[in-house]
Amino acid sequence: MTIGDARIRIPDRIARGDLIIVNAIVAHPMDTGFFRTAEGQPIPAFFIKDVVVTYGDEQVARFEWTSGVSKDPIVSFTLTADKEAPLTMVWTDSKGGVYRQSVAIAFAAA
Amino acid sequence: MPQPPETSSRRSFLRISALAGLGLLGTNGLLQSQGSAAGVLGSTGPDPEIPNEQVARILKDLFGDRPLGKGHISLDMPAVAEDGRIVPVIIESDLPMTADHYVKAVHLIVDHNPDPHLAAYHLTPALGSVALQTRIKMKRTTWVRAILETSTGDVWAAYAHVIVSLNGCG
Numbered sequence: 001m002t003i004g005d006a007r008i009r010i011p012d013r014i015a016r017g018d019l020i021i022v023n024a025i026v027a028h029p030m031d032t033g034f035f036r037t038a039e040g041q042p043i044p045a046f047f048i049k050d051v052v053v054t055y056g057d058e059q060v061a062r063f064e065w066t067s068g069v070s071k072d073p074i075v076s077f078t079l080t081a082d083k084e085a086p087l088t089m090v091w092t093d094s095k096g097g098v099y100r101q102s103v104a105i106a107f108a109a110a
Numbered sequence: 111m112p113q114p115p116e117t118s119s120r121r122s123f124l125r126i127s128a129l130a131g132l133g134l135l136g137t138n139g140l141l142q143s144q145g146s147a148a149g150v151l152g153s154t155g156p157d158p159e160i161p162n163e164q165v166a167r168i169l170k171d172l173f174g175d176r177p178l179g180k181g182h183i184s185l186d187m188p189a190v191a192e193d194g195r196i197v198p199v200i201i202e203s204d205l206p207m208t209a210d211h212y213v214k215a216v217h218l219i220v221d222h223n224p225d226p227h228l229a230a231y232h233l234t235p236a237l238g239s240v241a242l243q244t245r246i247k248m249k250r251t252t253w254v255r256a257i258l259e260t261s262t263g264d265v266w267a268a269y270a271h272v273i274v275s276l277n278g279c280g
Contacts, residue, residue, distance in 0.1 A: 019238045032247070032279055034224065060236040068220065068228035068279070070196045070245040077231075080238035 001027035001072070004099035008089060013108040018081045022053075025074045026091045026099055032067040048073055050092040055105070056085030081105050158253040158269050161221045168227045169257075172217060178257060178267040183216075183240075185256035185268040194248040194278025201256045203240035203266070207233070213240045215259045222252035224279055248272060249279035 006026040014020055026048065033045030047067035053060050061077060079087070088102040157178070160166045169178075186200035205213050216231040228246055240258070248254075251274050257267040 021241070030247075032224070034279055055236060058234075058236060060234050062232040064230040064232070066225045066228055068223055068225055068247050070247055070278075074243070074245055076241075076243035077233075078237050078239045078241045080236060082236075 003028055004091070004097060006089065006091065006099050006101035008087065008101050008103045010087070010103055010105065014081045014105060016082065016107050019078050020081050020105075021076060022079050022087065023074065023076045024089055024101070025072060026101075027072050028091070028093065030067055030069055030071045030073060046094055048091050048093050051075065052090045052092075053077075054086075054088045054090075055079065056083055079105075081107075157267070158221070158255070158271070161253070165219065165221055165226050168219060173257070173259070173265050176263065176265050178265050180267060182266040183256055183258050183268045185254065185270045187254060187270040187272050189271070190273045190275070191248060192275050194250070194274040194276050196245050197248050197272065197274075197278070199242075199244050199246055199254075199256075201231075201240065201242045201268075203258055205240065205258070205260060205266075207235045207238055207240070209235050210261075212261050213258050214261045216240065216242060217255075217257045217259075218246070219255040219257065220246065220248060220252060221254070223247070223249050247278035248274045249277050250274050 004027060006024065009023040011020050028048050029046060030048065031043050031046040033043070035043050037043060045067055048065050048069065051063040051065065053062070060079065063075060065073065084106050086102045087105050088100065091099045160169065182205050183201065183203045187197065191197040199218065201216055203213055207213065212235045213233055215233065217227065218229045219226050220228050229244070231242055233240065252272065254270045254272055255267060257265060259265050
């Protein structure tokens with residue numbers, strides 16, 4: 001995976017009103033700035049600092065992170081699936097890189 | 111709404127059952143004293159002391175002089191983390207997520223990390239519940255604090271003591 005590749009996983013079948021679990025991962029080194037390369041060069045801090053979660057038009061969550069979150073950060077949270085709309089996550093890193101991923105929340109026929 | 115003692119005892123019971131199932135209980139004095147006192151039964155025992163000025167300032171900036179209640183939040187972490195680069199964290203709360211009353215933020219603080227205020231999760235009622243999972247880095251053995259703030263300004267905390275074998279912060 002290259003930096004910024006992201007994946008959002010939601011259940012295959014969702015009914016209106018379900019409390020679903022959303023799992024997300026983004027590829028990122030999450031460098032703390034405390035490590036050095038094998039040649040002794042310091043590796044500067046480089047990490048995801050902000051994650052915004054939008055469901056339809058509504059911002060439903062925002063996460064502020066530091067380099068203390070592990071490499072290739074994962075996050076999991078719940079969501080009440082009460083409308084058919086895209087779920088979008090935008091990760092922003094400490095060098096201004098912006099990474100976006102969306103999944104469609106749609107209801108299975110009964 | 112369930113009362114906190116019921117919930118925490120139920121959770122504790124589940125966790126103890128899980129540990130017993132894995133054969134971890136009673137086999138290792140370290141696990142038993144550290145794990146069951148802190149990581150497993152997070153809602154018992156005294157609050158961990160504030161270790162340094164940095165953590166004191168973070169708590170003061172976030173919560174002022176408001177009391178930190180114990181309950182309504184659980185922090186699940188391993189009692190022993192072999193690799194400090196990847197330590198799993200599960201945070202849950204039994205508090206409602208309705209338009210009038212909801213958990214508006216969860217803060218994760220690792221006492222002895224270089225940057226102790228590791229993450230802040232800003233939430234809304236649309237999430238339906240508080241059930242967060244992530245993976246974090248830990249520098250060394252320390253207390254971890256998960257502290258939530260409700261829309262009405264109440265503050266609830268849970269603590270876990272984690273023994274770290276390999277420094278994950280450099």
